[in-house]
Amino acid sequence: MVKFIIKRILISLVIVFMVSVFAFFLMHILPGDPVRIVLGDEASVEDVNALREELHLNDPLISQYFKWISGIFTGDYGTSITYMRPAGEIISERLPKTVSIGLPALIIASVVGIVFGTVSAVRRGSKLDSALTLLSTLSLGTPTFWIGILLIYVFAVELRILPMKGYMGPSDGLLQYFKYSILPVFCLSLNMVAGITRQTRTNMLDVINQDYIRTARANGISEKKVIFKHALKNALIPVITQIALQVRVVIGGSVIVEQIFNINGIGMLLRESIFNRDYMIVQTSVFFISLVTVFCNLVVDILYGFVNPQIRKSGW
Amino acid sequence: MIDKMKLKKNLRVLFGRGVLSVICGIYVVLFIFIAIFAPLLSRYTPTEFCGSKFLSPCAEFLFGTDALGRDVFSRIMYGARISFVASLLSSAIGLVMGTTLGLIAGYFKGFVSMVIMRFTDAILSIPALILSMVLALLFKEGGILSVGFVIGFTLMSSYTRVVYGLVLGMKENDYIVAAKLVGQSKTAIIFKHFLPNCFPSLIVMFTMTLGNAISLESSLSFLGVGITPPTPAWGSMVSEGYKYLVMKPSLAILPGLFVLLTVVAFNVVGDGVRDVLDPRLKGKL
Numbered sequence: 001m002v003k004f005i006i007k008r009i010l011i012s013l014v015i016v017f018m019v020s021v022f023a024f025f026l027m028h029i030l031p032g033d034p035v036r037i038v039l040g041d042e043a044s045v046e047d048v049n050a051l052r053e054e055l056h057l058n059d060p061l062i063s064q065y066f067k068w069i070s071g072i073f074t075g076d077y078g079t080s081i082t083y084m085r086p087a088g089e090i091i092s093e094r095l096p097k098t099v100s101i102g103l104p105a106l107i108i109a110s111v112v113g114i115v116f117g118t119v120s121a122v123r124r125g126s127k128l129d130s131a132l133t134l135l136s137t138l139s140l141g142t143p144t145f146w147i148g149i150l151l152i153y154v155f156a157v158e159l160r161i162l163p164m165k166g167y168m169g170p171s172d173g174l175l176q177y178f179k180y181s182i183l184p185v186f187c188l189s190l191n192m193v194a195g196i197t198r199q200t201r202t203n204m205l206d207v208i209n210q211d212y213i214r215t216a217r218a219n220g221i222s223e224k225k226v227i228f229k230h231a232l233k234n235a236l237i238p239v240i241t242q243i244a245l246q247v248r249v250v251i252g253g254s255v256i257v258e259q260i261f262n263i264n265g266i267g268m269l270l271r272e273s274i275f276n277r278d279y280m281i282v283q284t285s286v287f288f289i290s291l292v293t294v295f296c297n298l299v300v301d302i303l304y305g306f307v308n309p310q311i312r313k314s315g316w
Numbered sequence: 317m318i319d320k321m322k323l324k325k326n327l328r329v330l331f332g333r334g335v336l337s338v339i340c341g342i343y344v345v346l347f348i349f350i351a352i353f354a355p356l357l358s359r360y361t362p363t364e365f366c367g368s369k370f371l372s373p374c375a376e377f378l379f380g381t382d383a384l385g386r387d388v389f390s391r392i393m394y395g396a397r398i399s400f401v402a403s404l405l406s407s408a409i410g411l412v413m414g415t416t417l418g419l420i421a422g423y424f425k426g427f428v429s430m431v432i433m434r435f436t437d438a439i440l441s442i443p444a445l446i447l448s449m450v451l452a453l454l455f456k457e458g459g460i461l462s463v464g465f466v467i468g469f470t471l472m473s474s475y476t477r478v479v480y481g482l483v484l485g486m487k488e489n490d491y492i493v494a495a496k497l498v499g500q501s502k503t504a505i506i507f508k509h510f511l512p513n514c515f516p517s518l519i520v521m522f523t524m525t526l527g528n529a530i531s532l533e534s535s536l537s538f539l540g541v542g543i544t545p546p547t548p549a550w551g552s553m554v555s556e557g558y559k560y561l562v563m564k565p566s567l568a569i570l571p572g573l574f575v576l577l578t579v580v581a582f583n584v585v586g587d588g589v590r591d592v593l594d595p596r597l598k599g600k601l
Contacts (some may be wrong), residue, residue, distance in 0.1 A: 011434065018438035030453050134336065137587075141580035143531060145538045145551070146572030149558055153565045252443030256535060260558075271539065274449050282450070286442055293441035 004305050012298045019290040020072075023283045024065050034081045034277035055079060068283060078280035082273065087280040090269065098265035100169055100177070101257065102250040105185045109192035110243050114236070116193070117200025121208060121235075122227055132197065140194035144253055148187045148260040155183065165262040184261045188253045192246050199242045203235040237303070244296040251289050340584035347578055350393055351400035358390035362548040370564050382553075382567055383560055391548040392571055398549045399578060402463050403529035407522055409468025410529075414475020415518065419506055421476065422483025433480060439473040445535055452541040463542055467532050471525050478521060482514050520590045527582030534575045550575050 035051045036043070052058050056067065068078055077088035120132040156164040162183060168176040207213060208231055216226050254267030266285065273281040350357060359376070360366045364386065371381040379388035421432035439447070448470045455462035486492060486509070495505050536542030537551030545552050550571040557567030 014430075014434045015437045015441065018435055019441060022435075022438055023442070026450055030450070031456070032453070137580060137583060138576075141527065141531070141576055141583055143534055143538075143551075143554075143572055143575045143579070145535060146554060146569075146575060149554065149561065149568050149572065153561055153569065157562050157565070248441070248443045252445040255445055255449070256539065259539065270446060271449070274446075274453065286446065289443060289446075290438065290441040294437070297437075297441075 105188035109189035113196025121204030340581040362394040405464030406467035410471030418479025524586035
């Protein structure tokens with residue numbers, strides 16, 4: 001078991017290393033000079049070169065890579081070219097806004113998804129099951145950008161009960177926060193609901209058909225108890241990992257949601273940084289997003305390794 | 317009595333699912349028809365300025381005209397073509413690249429397989445939208461080919477993972493061992509045995525990624541890194557129309573509605589294909 005855990009950790013480190021190399025070199029082979037973008041077309045060649053020198057952009061790529069990656073370990077994430085300030089500072093300024101939208105979205109999607117999935121599995125084949133399946137198919141297919149715009153039209157333009165766009169955090173008063181964030185939270189959670197519903201439904205169906213559930217029923221335990229105490233508990237383990245992996249979806253979705261609702265969070269930062277070739281911000285953000293995903297996968301693998309010894313034999 | 321109830325219930329399930337599948341199937345056929353015959357179906361070319369701006373729907377302009385006085389109906393017809401070609405192309409690129417990598421990683425043990433599979437994990441840990449936004453900037457112009465490649469590359473890793481799993485499962489089978497003993501070459505084993513056995517799952521995956529690709533393409537076009545305007549892509553039509561939301565909401569709502577319908581239809585048809593061809597994959601893809 002210890003050997004297995006060490007192996008999984010090493011594998012995760014390899015993946016993280018590959019992400020860092022991939023993100024770094026992909027950003028650097030993009031056509032377009034970030035310094036030129038920041039200084040504008042009128043800037044003289046000397047000015048551009050001076051700034052490139054200052055930011056170490058004229059160094060060989062390999063040494064730039066090592067400078068960046070060693071900075072990650074010491075908490076120095078480099079300088080943002082667009083803002084001329086430490087990238088870490090800018091990211092941590094923007095992060096709370098994305099979290100204040102993303103976290104409620106994740107929680108709502110999880111609760112709704114688990115409820116929908118459980119109901120649909122327990123009432124398998126019923127009208128309710130078909131309706132919920134249809135609902136999750138619809139929510140999976142709904143383009144985030146479209147539903148956002150539609151909701152703005154209905155609630156802000158026609159009914160005038162919610163603001164069109166903008167951002168108010170929890171510190172600006174709970175009512176304001178609620179008014180400004182309800183639409184973005186809904187849009188962001190929509191695609192996630194579908195994934196979690198499907199996962200819960202599949203797992204619940206797997207578990208319900210197993211012998212120990214039949215035994216529990218045969219022993220005369222009430223249906224409620226069978227579902228909540230025995231089935232759901234076991235079905236939820238893979239669902240929780242699915243939820244943890246949604247962090248990636250939240251960040252991806254926030255690029256679109258923040259664009260529509262004009263929220264100055266990580267999503268908007270990433271979009272403008274990709275356009276401005278702001279290497280440090282894009283590389284560092286992508287690195288940390290992947291780190292979260294890889295870490296979640298690692299935890300899942302180790303948990304599964306505990307449950308199923310067969311998995312421990314898997315190769316590299 | 318019980319049998320009668322059972323039969324009724326089964327029929328209801330079948331019917332309930334059937335109606336949706338049939339509607340979606342018809343929609344997909346219609347969509348492909350429109351994509352192919354867009355020039356015959358629309359009265360104007362998608363970039364032609366053909367009248368006053370912001371016209372309301374009428375007999376000549378079924379969906380009205382946009383901010384530049386272009387016929388929205390024609391643009392949506394041509395947009396179907398862009399969506400269809402982009403999704404077909406990107407799914408095909410993802411399929412070919414992903415399958416190749418999966419076959420190689422599955423057949424060869426050790427370092428090669430490790431590098432390919434960890435690279436696949438690495439790609440999958442980056443949000444698809446962010447990965448494709450960065451990839452899109454590799455190209456100067458957002459044409460159908462570059463967008464196809466960008467989305468294809470993003471979709472590639474899920475193919476690699478599935479094919480790799482399938483090959484690992486097949487490796488221990490007697491007929492593979494026999495083929496090796498008879499002295500068949502590596503390429504023969506890969507192309508004659510592994511690849512054909514992956515086909516059912518690959519067809520399923522291909523139909524299931526089509527909807528996904530349409531949704532990614534429209535998101536990229538919405539964010540301004542997909543198909544470059546004035547070529548009519550549904551995503552960029554939504555983002556252009558968003559500016560005039562208060563004045564003429566249909567400009568943004570209508571093209572997006574078609575994205576929704578098309579993605580849902582492709583997903584439902586994909587689910588159906590999966591249930592018929594490879595029921596084991598249910599819930600996994």
